[in-house]
C-alpha cells in the first residue's frame with residue numbers, strides 16, 4: 001500500500017512537470033507564430049480606438065495572454081491563468097470559453113477512444129493467445145498475417161474502407177455525425193440506439209487499426225512465457241489445461257501495459273483522421289476547425305487536454321500494472 | 337478378507353518394482369530427422385528406495401525423468417517401450433486426462449530449475465488451491481492443512497510461506513515449496529530433477545536431508561536425477577549411470593561406487609577426487625559428452641571415449657550396443673559392456 005502511494009505521488013509530480021513543459025512550449029509557439037496573433041489583435045483594437053488598457057484586457061480575455069509587458073510577465077500571467085483552467089475565449093464560436101469548446105468535443109472523442117481500446121484490447125489479446133498457441137499451424141499464421149496487415153493500414157484508410165463497406169455497399173450504419181438529430185435526446189431507447197449506431201463505425205475504425213499491434217505483442221509475449229519454467233512446472237503438477245492457459249495469459253499480459261500507453265497517444269492522434277472521415281464532432285474536429293480559424297486559444301486547450309489525457313492513461317496503465325504484478329506491488333525481500 | 341491378506345503378503349514378499357521401464361526409446365524431432373535422446377532403456381525403481389540417476393549433461397536424464405510423468409516435451413515423443421507405474425498401469429497408454437490426474441496426484445515432480453517453478457503472479461497458497469481444483473480436491477481445508485504440515489516439517493513458517501509470492505522466497509525455500517507441491521496430494525512416486533543444483537552448499541545439504549526424511553516417512557519410491565555423484569552417494573540406495581541416452585550401469589550405490597564396472601562409470605567416478613583419496617588418481621574423462629547428433633548410431637555409444645576399447649579394440653564394440661545384463665558376481669548389478677561380458681565369461685569358464 002505504501003509502495004502504491006509513493007508511486008502515485010511520483011506520477012503526479014512527473015505529470016505536472018510534463019504539463020508545464022507542454023504549456024510552456026505552446027506559449028512560445030503561439031507567441032512566435034508569424035505576425036504574433038496576440039500582439040496583432042491588441043494593435044487592431046487600439047487602432048479601432050480602444051484605450052490601451054481596455055484593449056489589453058480584451059486581448060487577454062480572448063487569448064489568455066497579455067499582449068504587452070515583458071516576456072516574463074506574460075509567461076507568468078499565462079501560467080497563472082492555466083492554473084485556474086482559463087484558456088481564453090474561442091474566436092470561432094463567439095462568447096464561448098476555449099475550454100468549454102474543447103470539452104464539448106472531448107467527451108465524444110474519449111467515448112470513441114475508450115470503446116476502441118476495449119474492443120481492440122479484447123480482440124487483440126484473445127487472438128494473440130490463439131496465434132501463439134497455434135503458431136505452427138495455419139490458424140496461427142493466418143492470425144499473425146492478419147495482425148500485421150491491420151497494424152500496417154493507416155487509420156484514415158481504415159475509416160474510408162469502413163465507410164465504403166458499411167454505408168455504401170451495405171448500408172447498415174449511418175455515416176454522419178454522432179446522433180440522429182430527429183430523435184428526442186435523453187435516456188430513451190431510440191436515442192441510445194442512435195448514439196450507438198453512430199459511434200459503431202468510428203469505434204470500429206479505432207479498434208481495427210489498433211488490435212493488430214496488441215495481437216502481435218500478445219503473441220510474442222505468450223510465446224516467451226510458454227518457455228518459462230513455471231509453465232512446465234504447472235503441467236508437471238497436473239494443473240488442468242484451462243488453469244495453465246490462465247497462468248500463461250496473465251503473465252503474458254504484463255508487457256502489454258507498456259505499449260498501452262503508446263497506444264493511447266496514437267489513438268488521440270488518430271482522432272483527427274477518424275472524426276473527419278465520419279464527421280464525428282469530437283476533439284479532432286474541434287482541432288481541425290480551430291486550426292482553420294486560427295483559433296489559438298482552442299488549439300492550446302486541445303493540446304493541453306491531449307497531453308493530460310495521455311498522461312492520465314499512462315498513470316492508469318502503470319497502476320494497473322502495479323495491481324497485477326506482485327513483484328512491483330510487494331517489493332522483494334525474502335521472508336525470514 | 338483372504339484375498340486382501342494374500343495381496344498384502346504377496347506384495348510384501350515379492351516387492352515388485354513400483355516403476356518398471358522397459359526398452360524405452362524417446363526421440364526428438366530435429367532438422368536431421370528424429371534422433372533418440374533415450375534409447376532402449378530398462379530401469380526398475382524398487383518401492384521404498386531412492387535411485388540416483390547420474391550422467392553428464394545431455395545424456396538424457398531429464399528426458400527420462402519427464403517420461404515418468406508422461407510429459408516428454410515437444411518436439412520429443414516416446415517412440416517405443418513401456419513405463420509401468422504401480423497403481424497406474426502403462427503410462428504410455430494412458431489418456432491425456434488420466435495423465436493429468438496422475439501428475440501431481442500419484443507422481444510428484446520437483447523441477448530442475450525449481451527457482452522459477454511457481455507462477456510469479458500468485459501466492460503459494462493460491463497456487464495450492466489451483467492444484468486442488470485441478471485435481472478435484474473437495475476438502476480444501478484438509479489440503480491446506482497437509483500443505484502446512486509438509487512445510488512445517490521442512491522447517492518453514494507455513495502460514496507465511498503460503499501467503500508469499502515466489503520472489504519473496506529464497507532458493508532453498510522455493511525448493512522446499514516445490515517438494516510440498518509434489519507431495520501434498522500424497523504422491524507415492526517422487527521424481528526430482530537436479531533438486532540441489534542451483535543452491536548453495538548449506539541449502540543443498542538441507543534439501544537433501546529433507547528429501548531423505550520425507551522419502552522415509554512416506555515410504556516413497558524416488559528417482560533423483562543429478563550430475564553430482566556426491567549427492568547420490570549421500571542419499572541413494574541405488575544408482576543408474578546414463579551415457580548417450582543409454583543406461584550403462586545399474587546397481588546398489590555402495591557396490592557401484594566402490595567398484596564401478598562399466599568403463600564410463602569407472603571414468604565418471606574416478607573423475608571426482610575423493611576427500612580421503614589420492615588426488616593424482618582423479619583423472620578427468622577425455623573428450624566431450626555427445627549431443628543428440630553425435631551419439632554413435634552403431635556399436636557402443638561410449639566407444640569413442642572408452643579406455644578399454646582403445647586398448648582392446650573388441651569387434652563387438654563396433655558392431656552393436658551391448659545389452660544391459662547382470663554381471664556374474666551375483667550382486668544384482670547390471671552393466672552394458674562387451675568387455676565386462678567377455679571377462680565374466682572367461683571368469684566363469686575358468687571356475688567351471
Ligand SMILES: Nc1ncnc2c1ncn2[C@@H]1O[C@H](COP(=O)(O)OP(=O)(O)OP(=O)(O)O)[C@@H](O)[C@H]1O
Nearest residue numbers: 364373392393394395396397398399410411627628
Ligand atoms: N526440446 C528438445 N529438442 C531437441 N533436442 C532436445 C530437446 N530437449 C532435449 N534435447 C536433447 O536431448 C538430449 C538429452 O537432453 P536432456 O535434457 O534429457 O539431458 P540431461 O541429461 O538432463 O542434461 P542436463 O544435465 O544438461 O540437464 C540432449 O542432447 C538435448 O540436446
Ligand SMILES: [Mg+2]
Nearest residue numbers: 397398399448
Ligand atoms: Mg537435465
